[in-house]
Amino acid sequence: MSLPHAILTALVEKPSSGLELTRRFDRSIGYFWSATHQQIYRELGKLETEGFIRTLPSEQPARGQKKSYEVLPAGRAELARWTAASQDPRPHRDTLLLRMRAAAVVGTEGIEGDLRRHLDLHQRQLAEYEEIEKRDFPPGRDSSQDRLRHLVLRAGIDLETFWTQWLTRALEEFAELPGNERA
Amino acid sequence: MSLPHAILTALVEKPSSGLELTRRFDRSIGYFWSATHQQIYRELGKLETEGFIRTLPSEQPARGQKKSYEVLPAGRAELARWTAASQDPRPHRDTLLLRMRAAAVVGTEGIEGDLRRHLDLHQRQLAEYEEIEKRDFPPGRDSSQDRLRHLVLRAGIDLETFWTQWLTRALEEFAELPGNERA
DNA sequence: CCCGGTTGTGCAACTAGTTGCATAAAGGCT
DNA sequence: AGCCTTTATGCAACTAGTTGCACAACCGGG
DSSP states (O other), rough: OOOOHHHHHHHHHHHHHHHHHHHHHHHTGGGGGGGOHHHHHHHHHHHTTTTEEEEEEEOOOOOOOOOOEOOOOOHHHHHHHHHHOOOOOOOOHHHHHHHHHHHHHHHOTTTHHHHHHHHHHHHHHHHHHHHHHHHHHOTTOHHHHHHHHHHHHHHHHHHHHHHHHHHHHHHHHHHGGGEEEEE | OOHHHHHHHHHHOOOHHHHHHHHHHTGGGTTTTTTOOOHHHOOOOHHHTTTTTEEETOOOOEEEEEEEEOOOOOHHHHHHHHHSSOOOOOOOOOOOHHHHHHHHEEEEEOOOHHHOOOOHHHHHHHHHHHHHHHHHHOOTOOOOOHHHHHHHHHHHHHHHHHHHHHHHHHHHHHHGGGOOOOO
């Protein structure tokens, strides 16, 4: 129930075509709401028939031809409604923690390398976030928009920090396990 | 691709019926891999036809009659294979961060109450985890199994700690925003 | 001028997860 | 006996997300 609102948010920030949206999802928005280009095109179609967005008047649409969208007042209203509405946190699923628990009963053989790989991925992501923070949020600028966006980025930074620390700790524990033996 | 392995893990730990599994998913395993009873019954059926699990020989199955499953050697092997296999982290989606970003463009009106509610939920969850830690992992016991399971619990504790801190900080920022005005 | 890569849009089929409901047995209650 | 609640299993239909592929336009180089 959130993809359309992710798209609306992106389009309010800046009118875009499907492919541009896809790229923006790969970068910033996708850090906490990922989507493939197929999902995006399908949703753009729906949002248009629902009257929340429209193609920019200047362009004439044809297959293989760029088609940019902008948000209509109804779309902005729907986004505001959704943002303010109370929502329960969605159930969350993490493969790595699940594997760890499985490893507790079937043995840790083979998992350590992947932990290292994940640690590396999280460290890279963390570095990328910190780069963005340095570039986009220098001290001093503090409009409401900046503060809120910075807050979201901080969540990303803190989460990646958590993962790097947890994985480091996990690898340390592994080193102490008596020869990676089974339970 | 992970639900069957979550179920296998649970069944290796202790043979159970569908409903018992559902309850266990609501408590411990569901903290990082939630599932409804429908998903579980469907998956139990699949796992049985694939030869990974079987009904406990003692029971005769009938509709409305309890039916417990245990893991067969093939199931344990599959679980070990999956645990050791390299896997990319799955894309992760968080509604609250998305709403925060939307709030940056359509205004923060109405979201604050829900932030407080989420803060409360995360504090409760954190308290529950800490209770479990005190009960199940007193200092001293440190078999490999205990260490791994404790590590998983620590992840839960640290994640909830992150959320409570982040939400607290977010609410502080809100208090400082000039009258919750729009961008 | 046509050939291959890039940009851009999109369909179809699939897998995973959710929601709503049906059904049956067992136990307590009056 | 008749009824209500709890325990337990399961189907069907839906929504959300993924994967694989097709196709059109455009742009550059030989």
